[in-house]
Amino acid sequence: MDKKVYIETYGCQMNVADSETVLSILKTKEFEPVVTIDNADVVILNTCSVRDNAEQKIWNRLDFLKGLKRRKKNLKVGIIGCMAQRTADKLLEHIAVDFVAGPDAYRSLPDLINETDIELKTHNTEFDIEETYSGIVQYKQSDKEISGFIPITRGCNNFCSYCIVPYTRGRERSSSYTDIIHEVKDLEEKGYKEVTLLGQNVNSYFYEDEYRKVDFPTLIQMVADAVPNMRIRFTTSHPKDISDDLIDTIAKYKNICNHIHLPVQSGSNKVLKLMNRKYTREWYLDRINKIKETIPNCGLSSDIFCGFSGEGEEEFQETLSLMQEVEYDSAFMFKYSVRPGTAAAKKLEDDVPEEVKVERLNRMIALQNETSLKSNKNDIGKTFEVLIEGFSKRSKEQLFGRTQQNKVVVFTAEGLSRGDIVFVEITEVSSATLKGKIVKP
Ligand code: 5AD
Ligand code: SF4
Numbered sequence: 001m002d003k004k005v006y007i008e009t010y011g012c013q014m015n016v017a018d019s020e021t022v023l024s025i026l027k028t029k030e031f032e033p034v035v036t037i038d039n040a041d042v043v044i045l046n047t048c049s050v051r052d053n054a055e056q057k058i059w060n061r062l063d064f065l066k067g068l069k070r071r072k073k074n075l076k077v078g079i080i081g082c083m084a085q086r087t088a089d090k091l092l093e094h095i096a097v098d099f100v101a102g103p104d105a106y107r108s109l110p111d112l113i114n115e116t117d118i119e120l121k122t123h124n125t126e127f128d129i130e131e132t133y134s135g136i137v138q139y140k141q142s143d144k145e146i147s148g149f150i151p152i153t154r155g156c157n158n159f160c161s162y163c164i165v166p167y168t169r170g171r172e173r174s175s176s177y178t179d180i181i182h183e184v185k186d187l188e189e190k191g192y193k194e195v196t197l198l199g200q201n202v203n204s205y206f207y208e209d210e211y212r213k214v215d216f217p218t219l220i221q222m223v224a225d226a227v228p229n230m231r232i233r234f235t236t237s238h239p240k241d242i243s244d245d246l247i248d249t250i251a252k253y254k255n256i257c258n259h260i261h262l263p264v265q266s267g268s269n270k271v272l273k274l275m276n277r278k279y280t281r282e283w284y285l286d287r288i289n290k291i292k293e294t295i296p297n298c299g300l301s302s303d304i305f306c307g308f309s310g311e312g313e314e315e316f317q318e319t320l321s322l323m324q325e326v327e328y329d330s331a332f333m334f335k336y337s338v339r340p341g342t343a344a345a346k347k348l349e350d351d352v353p354e355e356v357k358v359e360r361l362n363r364m365i366a367l368q369n370e371t372s373l374k375s376n377k378n379d380i381g382k383t384f385e386v387l388i389e390g391f392s393k394r395s396k397e398q399l400f401g402r403t404q405q406n407k408v409v410v411f412t413a414e415g416l417s418r419g420d421i422v423f424v425e426i427t428e429v430s431s432a433t434l435k436g437k438i439v440k441p
Contacts, residue, residue, distance in 0.1 A: 002032040003113070006040035010057060011048025013235065014198050015081055017149040019046045020138035022080065022106050027139055029110035035141055037068075042076045042113055047083035049164045051337040055083050059094075066096040076116050080106065082168035086341070088125045097121065103154070103169050104128040127170040129155075134179050137186055146193045146389065146419040150183050151175065152219065153199030158238065160265075161276045161343040162308060162336065165200055172200070174207045177214045181226050193387055193419050194231040197223065202234050203241035217245040224253040231387060231404070232256045236263060236303075240279045242287055251295045257404040258295050262287070263303035267322030268315035271308055274348060281322060288326050299405025300326060305334040306364055307357030309348035316360050323367055329375045329405060331368050335361045369431045376407070376429035383425045383439055384409065390418050400433075409434045 005026055009019045022044065023033045034040055045061060048054040058079070065077050078099040079091050085102035092100055098116045101109055105124035112122045132154060140148075155172040156165045184195055197220065199205060205216040214222070224232050232255055237246075239262055250256045262284075266272055269280050291298050304323070306316060323331070335357035338350045352360075384403040392398035392410050400410045401422070410433055411424050424436040 002030050003041040004034045004039060005031045005042040005044065006034050006037050007044040007046060008037075008061070009046045011046070011050065011054060011081065013149050013196065014151060014154075014200075015046050015048060017138060017151050017198060018081070018103065018106070020140065020149075021133050021136050022046070022109060023139035023141070024136050025106055026110060026113075031110065031113075033139060033141060041074065042078065043068075044078045044080055047079055047081040049082040049086045049168055049339065051334065052339075053337070055087070058083055062094050062096045066094075069096055076113060078109075078113065080109070082164065085125050085168040086164060088123055092121050092123060099123060100125065102126070104131045106133070107131075129171055129173060132173055132175040132179070134175060137183060140190065143190070144418065146191070146387070147196070148187045148192050148194070149196050149198050150180060150187075151198045152180055152202060153205050156200040157204075158201060158278075159276060159343065161274065161348065162305075162339065164339040164342060167341055169200070172204065174205050176209065177207050177219055177222060180219065181222060184223050184227055184230070188227045188230055191419065192230065193421070194233065195223070195227070196233040196235060198235060200236060201238040201241060203237050203243065203246065217243065217249045220246070220256060221249055221253070224256050228255055230255060233259065233406075235261045237261060239264065239284050239287055240277070244290060247291055247294045250298075257299075257406070258297060259299035259301070259404060259406040260291060261301045261303075262291075264322060264326075265304060266308065266311070266315070267319035268311065269318075271311050271315050271319075274310050274344075275308060276343065281318065285322070285325065297405065299329050299403070299407065301406065302326070302328050302331045303334070304331055304364065305336055306360040307336040307352040309336075309344060309351055311336075311352055311360075320364065320367055323364070323371065327371050327375060328368065329407060330372055333361060333364050333368060373429070373431040376431065376434055379407070379426045379434055380429060381426065383423050384434075384436075386411075386422050386424045388416060388418055388420045388422065403434075407434055408432070409436055411436050411438060413438050 007019050009015050047058050069075050076098045077096050080101045084100045088100045091097050099112045100123040102125035104127050108124045115122045153174045155170045157172045207214050338345050386401040386409050388401040392400045425439045426434045426436040428435040
């Protein structure tokens with residue numbers, strides 16, 4: 001009988017896509033994906049290492065699984081993803097863990113799991129620079145989804161000094177453009193309406209074969225042409241590599257969403273240098289100006305964190321002033337968490353006290369809430385194309401969806417459902433959502 005496998009995903013969208021790849025690999029080797037933990041024979045946690053609290057969550061979850069294993073003697077528990085790569089030895093010491101696999105080792109998972117029947121614990125954390133999971137079409141747990149993720153690059157070569165990813169996901173590599181188009185077409189056939197192309201730095205996508213050389217602006221055009229009725233998104237862009245060519249391409253194609261996630265991390269040149277980000281505040285603002293000039297009404301979002309080594313009040317003020325200048329529609333905001341093994345952990349002192357980090361983070365969030373509200377108020381009276389994602393949490397009579405700019409819109413409508421595209425005029429807003437009414441395009 002097939003073993004039932006249940007997977008829990010933590011961290012980024014790349015992990016969401018990887019979990020589907022893992023289920024696809026396991027399904028061909030006599031494992032059956034299930035959607036609840038209750039009757040699973042195998043539980044897999046796909047983990048994140050980006051900040052310490054992401055790892056703490058997993059240790060807590062493992063304590064819960066230890067209890068579950070007492071009641072279900074044959075249950076196997078595995079850890080995959082970035083934390084598996086970073087801290088395999090410590091994880092294998094935990095009584096609940098049976099197997100561990102890093103991000104390049106997922107093809108070996110069926111063997112690793114089966115071997116736990118004979119051996120006590122198994123693991124594979126080898127890097128494989130060739131591994132792009134080519135030829136594996138991701139397994140979809142539900143046939144109701146409308147939005148999918150496709151990794152186009154894996155790994156990272158940037159070595160931002162604070163970041164664990166180059167150590168957990170290895171060097172950057174790009175998938176073949178033919179595989180990517182095949183996967184996008186497959187999503188379209190399954191009824192998907194939107195695809196997000198994923199990579200740590202999508203702008204450095206590059207694939208060469210005997211026919212042609214393909215960079216990111218070319219790839220995104222190929223995808224947009226291949227599925228003209230699907231919305232195309234992409235993340236993450238590194239500011240140092242976002243080209244005029246890409247910005248012009250987004251402006252030119254109706255089905256490439258007018259939204260760019262462009263993590264700035266800090267507004268201070270001194271801190272950006274210590275972070276090894278390889279751009280300045282001035283370079284970043286120039287890119288933002290180019291985007292604003294070329295793509296009217298482009299959604300802009302960012303990742304920003306405070307409390308990095310060397311960030312005094314003056315440097316932090318520069319982050320706040322950059323946020324005011326750009327006026328992001330939304331931002332993911334964090335406080336710095338030292339990651340063992342990174343350049344910052346080795347060479348820089350974690351010199352901002354925790355209470356100062358917390359206080360700065362709160363100021364940053366307060367400012368962004370104001371800016372988001374201002375940006376949303378600006379939308380009142382305007383009409384947006386909205387892809388319906390489902391019923392709103394509060395009421396079954398209300399639907400919600402997203403604009404191209406990636407803002408959530410709630411509205412009332414009958415006879416429509418998930419996957420439909422409608423036009424909505426904005427009538428009311430908060431800092432987090434827009435409300436509106438359906439209009440004719
Ligand atoms: N501490 C805090 N935030 C971090 N990020 C990455 N590494 C760290 C760290 N050590 C943030 C960055 C990145 C996002 C995914 O997480 O803002 O863009
Ligand atoms: Fe977390 Fe980064 Fe790994 Fe994604 S790539 S799981 S965000 S550490």
